[in-house]
Amino acid sequence: xxxxxxxxxxxxxxxxxxxxxxxxxxxxxxxxxxxxxxxxxxxxxxxxxxxxxxxxxxxxxxxxxxxxxxxxxxxxxxxxxxxxxxxxxxxxxxxxxxxxxxxxxxxxxxxxxxxxxxxxxxxxxxxxxxxxxxxxxxxxxxxxxxxxxxxxxxxxxxxxxxxxxxxxxxxxxxxxxxxxxxxxxxxxxxxxxxxxxxxxxxxxxxxxxxxxxxxxxxxxxxxxxxxxxxxxxxxxxxxxxxxxxxxxxxxxxxxxxxxxxxxxxxxxxxxxxxxxxxxxxxxxxxxxxxxxxxxxxxxxxxxxxxxxxxxxxxxxxxxxxxxxxxxxxxxxxxxxxxxxxxxxxxxxxxxxxxxxxxxxxxxxxxxxxxxxxxxxxxxxxxxxxxxxxxxxxxxxxxxxxxxxxxxxxxxxxxxxxxxxxxxxxxxxxxxxxxxxxxxxxxxxxxxxxxxxxxxxxxxxxxxxxxxxxxxxxxxxxxxxxxxxxxxxxxxxx
Amino acid sequence: xxxxxxxxxxxxxxxxxxxxxxxxxxxxxxxxxxxxxxxxxxxxxxxxxxxxxxxxxxxxxxxxxxxxxxxxxxxxxxxxxxxxxxxxxxxxxxxxxxxxxxxxxxxxxxxxxxxxxxxxxxxxxxxxxxxxxxxxxxxxxxxxxxxxxxxxxxxxxxxxxxxxxxxxxxxxxxxxxxxxxxxxxxxxxxxxxxxxxxxxxxxxxxxxxxxxxxxxxxxxxxxxxxxxxxxxxxxxxxxxxxxxxxxxxxxxxxxxxxxxxxxxxxxxxxxxxxxxxxxxxxxxxxxxxxxxxxxxxxxxxxxxxxxxxxxxxxxxxxxxxxxxxxxxxxxxxxxxxxxxxxxxxxxxxxxxxxxxxxxxxxxxxxxxxxxxxxxxxxxxxxxxxxxxxxxxxxxxxxxxxxxxxxxxxxxxxxxxxxxxxxxxxxxxxxxxxxxxxxxxxxxxxxxxxxxxxxxxxxxxxxxxxxxxxxxxxxxxxxxxxxxxxxxxxxxxx
Numbered sequence: 001x002x003x004x005x006x007x008x009x010x011x012x013x014x015x016x017x018x019x020x021x022x023x024x025x026x027x028x029x030x031x032x033x034x035x036x037x038x039x040x041x042x043x044x045x046x047x048x049x050x051x052x053x054x055x056x057x058x059x060x061x062x063x064x065x066x067x068x069x070x071x072x073x074x075x076x077x078x079x080x081x082x083x084x085x086x087x088x089x090x091x092x093x094x095x096x097x098x099x100x101x102x103x104x105x106x107x108x109x110x111x112x113x114x115x116x117x118x119x120x121x122x123x124x125x126x127x128x129x130x131x132x133x134x135x136x137x138x139x140x141x142x143x144x145x146x147x148x149x150x151x152x153x154x155x156x157x158x159x160x161x162x163x164x165x166x167x168x169x170x171x172x173x174x175x176x177x178x179x180x181x182x183x184x185x186x187x188x189x190x191x192x193x194x195x196x197x198x199x200x201x202x203x204x205x206x207x208x209x210x211x212x213x214x215x216x217x218x219x220x221x222x223x224x225x226x227x228x229x230x231x232x233x234x235x236x237x238x239x240x241x242x243x244x245x246x247x248x249x250x251x252x253x254x255x256x257x258x259x260x261x262x263x264x265x266x267x268x269x270x271x272x273x274x275x276x277x278x279x280x281x282x283x284x285x286x287x288x289x290x291x292x293x294x295x296x297x298x299x300x301x302x303x304x305x306x307x308x309x310x311x312x313x314x315x316x317x318x319x320x321x322x323x324x325x326x327x328x329x330x331x332x333x334x335x336x337x338x339x340x341x342x343x344x345x346x347x348x349x350x351x352x353x354x355x356x357x358x359x360x361x362x363x364x365x366x367x368x369x370x371x372x373x374x375x376x377x378x379x380x381x382x383x384x385x386x387x388x389x390x391x392x393x394x395x396x397x398x399x400x401x402x403x404x405x406x407x408x409x410x411x412x413x414x415x416x417x418x419x420x421x422x423x424x425x426x427x428x429x430x431x432x433x434x435x436x437x438x439x440x441x442x443x444x445x446x447x448x449x450x451x452x453x454x455x456x457x458x459x460x461x462x463x464x465x466x467x468x469x470x471x472x473x474x475x476x477x478x479x480x481x482x483x484x485x486x487x488x489x490x491x492x493x
Numbered sequence: 494x495x496x497x498x499x500x501x502x503x504x505x506x507x508x509x510x511x512x513x514x515x516x517x518x519x520x521x522x523x524x525x526x527x528x529x530x531x532x533x534x535x536x537x538x539x540x541x542x543x544x545x546x547x548x549x550x551x552x553x554x555x556x557x558x559x560x561x562x563x564x565x566x567x568x569x570x571x572x573x574x575x576x577x578x579x580x581x582x583x584x585x586x587x588x589x590x591x592x593x594x595x596x597x598x599x600x601x602x603x604x605x606x607x608x609x610x611x612x613x614x615x616x617x618x619x620x621x622x623x624x625x626x627x628x629x630x631x632x633x634x635x636x637x638x639x640x641x642x643x644x645x646x647x648x649x650x651x652x653x654x655x656x657x658x659x660x661x662x663x664x665x666x667x668x669x670x671x672x673x674x675x676x677x678x679x680x681x682x683x684x685x686x687x688x689x690x691x692x693x694x695x696x697x698x699x700x701x702x703x704x705x706x707x708x709x710x711x712x713x714x715x716x717x718x719x720x721x722x723x724x725x726x727x728x729x730x731x732x733x734x735x736x737x738x739x740x741x742x743x744x745x746x747x748x749x750x751x752x753x754x755x756x757x758x759x760x761x762x763x764x765x766x767x768x769x770x771x772x773x774x775x776x777x778x779x780x781x782x783x784x785x786x787x788x789x790x791x792x793x794x795x796x797x798x799x800x801x802x803x804x805x806x807x808x809x810x811x812x813x814x815x816x817x818x819x820x821x822x823x824x825x826x827x828x829x830x831x832x833x834x835x836x837x838x839x840x841x842x843x844x845x846x847x848x849x850x851x852x853x854x855x856x857x858x859x860x861x862x863x864x865x866x867x868x869x870x871x872x873x874x875x876x877x878x879x880x881x882x883x884x885x886x887x888x889x890x891x892x893x894x895x896x897x898x899x900x901x902x903x904x905x906x907x908x909x910x911x912x913x914x915x916x917x918x919x920x921x922x923x924x925x926x927x928x929x930x931x932x933x934x935x936x937x938x939x940x941x942x943x944x945x946x947x948x949x950x951x952x953x954x955x956x957x958x959x960x961x962x963x964x965x966x967x968x969x970x971x972x973x974x975x976x977x978x979x980x981x982x983x984x985x986x
Contacts, residue, residue, distance in 0.1 A: 224686050225689060225690055257776045284750065297864070308865060317897075329901070360969065363965070367792065390801075397806055409821060
């Protein structure tokens with residue numbers, strides 16, 4: 001007799017798990033084999049088992065894999081296969097897997113589900129997950145989902161749907177453990193045992209008064225370390241950190257990193273506890289906001305949360321063209337500056353060949369400063385009131401960076417461009433113009449790069465927009481003006 | 494009689510908390526005032542209370558503030574003040590605050606502590622936090638810390654210190670709840686009650702065999718929902734997801750987002766359970782890696798984890814100059830290309846004025862593609878095997894982006910540059926050269942931008958380096974070659 005255990009391990013590459021195969025020989029001795037199995041291979045195995053109608057074996061495989069991985073396996077199936085194979089999942093696993101599927105597969109499944117099947121899945125879902133799914137579905141599907149929930153759940157879903165997209169309310173779940181001040185530890189455990197199975201987390205318990213105002217918080221750890229007849233009010237923490245339903249979800253998520261929470265209470269305008277945010281949702285928000293920042297910093301308007309390969313050409317085009325267009329048209333100014341100095345440039349055409357280097361170095365310097373400040377703003381390391389400290393620091397950094405680059409450039413132009421490559425027209429004075437331009441443009445670039453994000457934040461814009469592409473456009477114009485100005489003054493052209 | 498409760502609320506701006514002041518009048522009626530108090534103001538209040546020797550009131554204030562916020566308050570104090578005021582913190586709060594302080598303040602405090610005081614703080618710390626602190630301290634301080642711990646703790650610390658900096662082992666704690674298969678639920682709770690106070694988390698419990706091999710996992714929630722006489726082996730989950738001590742900590746942190754864990758077990762080479770990673774540390778790793786990615790993508794070599802304002806000018810210079818220098822020197826190639834086409838440029842100097850626009854647009858297009866792919870790689874959305882799908886998608890996106898920009902540019906050059914600004918030398922053919930260059934260079938930019946990060950990952954380099962600044966340097970050279978090539982062909986110069 002042989003058994004096989006697939007034990008999901010760390011997924012170091014996409015879609016790969018390390019499977020631990022326990023082989024039990026006829027004498028009952030176990031031996032352990034470790035092999036890498038990709039989720040694609042598991043998907044193939046399941047499909048071939050399905051063709052042979054070996055349903056029990058498929059069930060065994062599903063039982064050994066985490067729902068998040070089952071969802072990845074399902075990506076390999078066609079829609080019809082997905083719907084058929086989904087029915088082989090144990091009830092609870094089915095709901096956990098359903099949450100992890102992409103919304104197109106979810107929609108197809110709901111269309112294929114009978115009302116009973118739909119009800120079974122929805123009943124197992126946590127409310128905030130149901131709401132997340134509903135938000136992506138067309139109206140007919142939403143109607144069917146709501147039809148298959150009891151009236152209380154329906155009311156909760158409708159409340160949750162009303163919160164603005166980026167609000168703390170939109171990511172909270174109304175399912176939490178609430179206790180009263182005079183509850184004993186013993187009764188608290190009874191309550192958790194009775195109601196806990198439907199709660200996303202039972203580890204943080206909230207204490208509310210008769211009108212549901214949040215007045216305290218405690219944890220199961222705290223409860224476990226106290227006597228059974230202790231009262232909640234003796235052990236609860238009364239300095240509760242909470243957010244309001246309409247606060248920004250990003251700010252709520254940041255509190256998890258700062259205070260090491262597992263859950264964060266959410267109150268309404270009257271300080272009544274209406275829900276909690278759990279740490280897994282906070283992590284999702286953090287990653288989502290980081291993706292958004294990185295995209296914005298690279299001139300991309302993010303209009304979808306779909307993974308890269310699922311986004312169509314037109315949708316990608318829509319996310320990239322606005323900034324490209326705007327920045328291209330604003331380059332008219334750099335063109336005008338060059339045109340204005342055209343006669344001087346044609347008198348000394350060698351100056352042209354250093355324009356790309358000067359512009360890139362200026363852009364990179366400004367980009368470094370803006371990226372540093374955008375990230376520091378997002379981590380709350382700096383604020384508007386620090387603007388002078390920031391500016392003074394960046395100007396000094398700009399000076400030392402500019403000076404080091406200028407010295408290296410001065411020598412490089414003489415040795416490589418003039419002596420080695422024998423480029424015409426390079427004189428000591430030309431070299432001086434280029435090197436001096438570097439110092440001045442880098443100081444400007446650092447100053448512009450560090451201050452624009454701070455001002456953007458102050459004016460309630462997203463600082464991430466003030467990153468490299470935008471900064472480069474401004475720094476280009478400044479650099480060219482400095483360059484031609486110095487050329488005129490030093491070379492008398 | 495008046496009481497005052499400072500209730501920390503959402504910190505929307507740095508160092509600001511919303512304080513809820515409950516005023517109780519002589520008749521015992523409560524009224525609630527909400528006011529914004531900055532942590533700086535609280536620091537000032539504490540200092541003035543300290544001058545008046547009102548120590549009890551200071552203690553009251555400290556009790557109402559979360560340790561993470563107390564640490565921020567301490568930033569306002571001088572070293573001497575910090576040391577004196579630290580002694581007013583309740584013992585447990587003191588350790589929690591100590592962890593949150595920056596390493597310079599920690600060092601100064603340890604120097605000022607008596608052996609007894611040091612022991613008290615260290616005893617309250619979780620082992621992984623102690624190790625984090627030790628890693629930042631000079632050797633003499635490390636010796637003192639180790640001298641003041643018992644031999645078992647010292648051995649654990651020494652083991653943890655040996656793990657490589659970026660490994661899962663370096664962020665794990667050896668303090669976890671472990672159970673045996675034949676333990677009952679009741680005994681499990683007893684064990685948690687007895688030993689739980691020293692564990693960073695008690696909510697995930699690990700099941701090990703006699704030789705400490707990890708064989709199962711269960712949660713307090715699961716325990717709470719089972720009968721007291723159920724055996725652990727009946728309720729434990731045997732498909733455990735775990736990492737190895739030497740696995741990358743970033744990969745370990747990613748598993749939290751994927752599987753919604755509160756803790757992740759870490760095993761050694763023989764599959765023996767040696768520690769766990771908790772979700773709060775995973776969040777720290779995620780944020781740290783995101784900061785590192787954003788910095789790398791902007792040509793910054795991150796050499797410290799200090800917050801922005803604490804990093805000196807020289808240190809900042811060191812982090813920024815390497816890439817600036819390298820990219821500046823590699824711009825020699827663009828200079829050479831321009832020099833090679835010098836005679837053609839001087840024949841038609843108008844071509845020069847479009848160089849900045851062409852280069853910026855190429856750089857921005859490539860930057861968009863590389864940023865998207867770098868992020869997708871880091872979220873495991875794409876992998877090396879997707880290279881052709883990615884390339885084919887980006888080439889098509891490049892074509893539609895290039896075409897739209899070219900059409901707008903063609904019209905813009907005619908209407909604005911030629912008619913409105915009256916720029917000399919613009920002909921339909923010149924306009925055509927510029928617009929065609931846009932289409933071709935953007936296709937190249939997207940192709941280079943999307944493929945370099947994928948190859949970098951394949952070759953085990955960090956893809957984040959293949960971002961905008963690096964891509965721009967390559968795209969610049971390609972763009973100029975295309976531009977001058979088209980100019981030669983179409984304008985016959």
